[in-house]
Amino acid sequence: MGVIVYKCINCGGPLAFKAETQDWTCDYCLSQFTEEEVQQFIKKEEQSQEFSAEEQVREQEFQEKSVGYSCTSCGAEIVTDDTTAATFCYYCHNPTIIPRRLEGEFRPEKVIPFKLSKEKAAELFIAWCRKKPLLPRVFGSQSQLEKLTGIYVPFWLFDCDVSGNVQGKATKVRSYVRGDTRITETRHYRVGREGKAIFQGVPADGSKKMDDDLMAILEPFDYQDLEDFSMSYLSGYYAEKYDMDHNEVYPQVTQLLRTHMQTLLTNTIQGYSTVSIQHSNVKFHNVKVSYCLLPVWMFTYQFQGKTYVFAMNGQTGKIAGELPISKARAFAWFGGVAAGVFAILSAGGLFLW
Known part of the structure; x- marks a missing residue:
C-alpha cells in the first residue's frame, strides 16, 4: 500500500x-x-x-x-x-x-x-x-x-482533578534579651492543609x-x-x-502531579520558623488522556x-x-583567559621576577 x-x-x-x-x-x-x-x-x-x-x-x-x-x-x-x-x-x-x-x-x-x-x-x-x-x-x-x-x-496529554492534604509539625522561634540573659523560646505546632486543583495538558x-x-x-x-x-x-x-502507551507513562505523570500538589499545599503554610511535613495524601479524579504530536x-x-x-x-x-x-x-580559550589575567596582574606588579 x-x-x-x-x-x-x-x-x-x-x-x-x-x-x-x-x-x-x-x-x-x-x-x-x-x-x-x-x-x-x-x-x-x-x-x-x-x-x-x-x-x-x-x-x-x-x-x-x-x-x-x-x-x-x-x-x-x-x-x-x-x-x-x-x-x-x-x-x-x-x-x-x-x-x-x-x-x-x-x-x-x-x-x-x-x-x-x-x-x-x-x-x-x-x-x-x-x-x-x-x-x-x-x-x-x-x-x-x-x-x-x-x-x-508522540505525546500523551493528561487532564485530571487532584485533591490532597498534608500534615506535619511547625515551630516558631523567638529570641530576646532579659537583663544579661538571651532567651530563645521555641513553640511547637501541628499544621495541616487540604485542597483541590485542576491540571490540564500535563505532557508525557x-x-x-x-x-x-x-x-x-x-x-x-x-x-x-x-x-x-x-x-x-x-x-x-x-x-x-508512540511505543509507550498512556498506561506506561501514567505513573510518572502522577508522581509529577503528586509532588506539585504537595508543594502547593505546603507553600500555604506561612508564618512559621520551620515546617516539617510528616504525612501527605494525594488522590486523582476524572483522569482524561489524549494522544497528540x-x-x-x-x-x-x-x-x-x-x-x-x-x-x-x-x-x-x-x-x-x-x-x-x-x-x-x-x-586556546583558557590559554587566552590565562594570558589576559597574567597581563593584568603583571601590570599591577603582583608578579616578581
Missing part, C-alpha cells in the same frame, strides 16, 4: 506544509492553499471511496495511507508520507530504512503544526552555537545543519527513544495551537509513533566517537542538548 501524497489542486504536484506561512505550498507551480482549501479537497477525494462513515475514513487514512520505517541500526521507528526525503536516521545517521504498515491505534487526536521553518531553525541554532566558544567549529556548519530534521514527537512523551529530560527542557508548548490531526500536517516531516527539530552530531543529540521546540525555538567540547578550542 503506497503512502499518501497531498496533491496540488492546480497542477497535481505534491503539497508540503510550510511552517513559516502556515499553509500548503506546491514547489512546482508555487500555488498556496489554506488548511480549509486542503481539507475541502481531501473531503471530495474521500467521498469517492466506498466507506462513507467518517470514523472509517479517518481510520483508513492513517492505517492504510501511512508507512512506518524502522532503522536497521538503532531500531528507531518513524512514520511519514512520501514527500519526506528519508536520507538518514535522525538518531544514528544510518541511511538504511525498511517500510512497514502502521496500526490504526497509532492515529493521534491532535497536533501542533510546526511554526518554525527549517531555515529559521538553522538560523536560531547557528546563533545559539555562536554563544558557545568551546564548540567544535564544524558543529554549526551548513553541512552539519543539513541533518536538521523536523519530527513530530510516548517514545522510548526520546530522552525524557531533553523533552522536558523543551516545554512548555502552547496548547492553544492544537489542531485536529490530519495527515496533511506530516507533509515534509517525520512523525514517530508535537513539533521538534532534531539534530545529531558525531564527535570523537560519541553521538550528541540536540532538540529544538518547533513552536517556540527553545533548544536543549548536551554540548561537545573541542579540546583545541578549550585550550
Whole structure:
C-alpha cells in the first residue's frame, strides 16, 4: 500500500506544509492553499471511496495511507508520507530504512503544526552555537545543519482533578534579651492543609527513544495551537509513533502531579520558623488522556566517537542538548583567559621576577 501524497489542486504536484506561512505550498507551480482549501479537497477525494462513515475514513487514512520505517541500526521507528526525503536516521545517521504498515491505534487526536521553518531553525541554532566558544567549529556548519530534521514527537496529554492534604509539625522561634540573659523560646505546632486543583495538558512523551529530560527542557508548548490531526500536517516531516502507551507513562505523570500538589499545599503554610511535613495524601479524579504530536527539530552530531543529540521546540525555538567540547578550542580559550589575567596582574606588579 503506497503512502499518501497531498496533491496540488492546480497542477497535481505534491503539497508540503510550510511552517513559516502556515499553509500548503506546491514547489512546482508555487500555488498556496489554506488548511480549509486542503481539507475541502481531501473531503471530495474521500467521498469517492466506498466507506462513507467518517470514523472509517479517518481510520483508513492513517492505517492504510501511512508507512512506518524502522532503522536497521538503532531500531528507531518513524512514520511519514512520501514527500519526506528519508536520507538518514535522525538518531544514528544510518541511511538504511525498511517500510512497514502502521496500526490504526497509532492515529493521534491532535497536533501542533510546526511554526518554525527549517531555515529559521538553522538560523536560531547557528546563533545559539555562536554563544558557545568551546564548540567544535564544524558543529554549526551548513553541512552539519543539513541533518536538521523536523519530527513530530508522540505525546500523551493528561487532564485530571487532584485533591490532597498534608500534615506535619511547625515551630516558631523567638529570641530576646532579659537583663544579661538571651532567651530563645521555641513553640511547637501541628499544621495541616487540604485542597483541590485542576491540571490540564500535563505532557508525557510516548517514545522510548526520546530522552525524557531533553523533552522536558523543551516545554512548555502552547496548547492553544492544537489542531485536529490530519495527515496533511506530516507533509515534509517525520512523525514517530508512540511505543509507550498512556498506561506506561501514567505513573510518572502522577508522581509529577503528586509532588506539585504537595508543594502547593505546603507553600500555604506561612508564618512559621520551620515546617516539617510528616504525612501527605494525594488522590486523582476524572483522569482524561489524549494522544497528540508535537513539533521538534532534531539534530545529531558525531564527535570523537560519541553521538550528541540536540532538540529544538518547533513552536517556540527553545533548544536543549548536551554540548561537545573541542579540546583545541578549550585550550586556546583558557590559554587566552590565562594570558589576559597574567597581563593584568603583571601590570599591577603582583608578579616578581
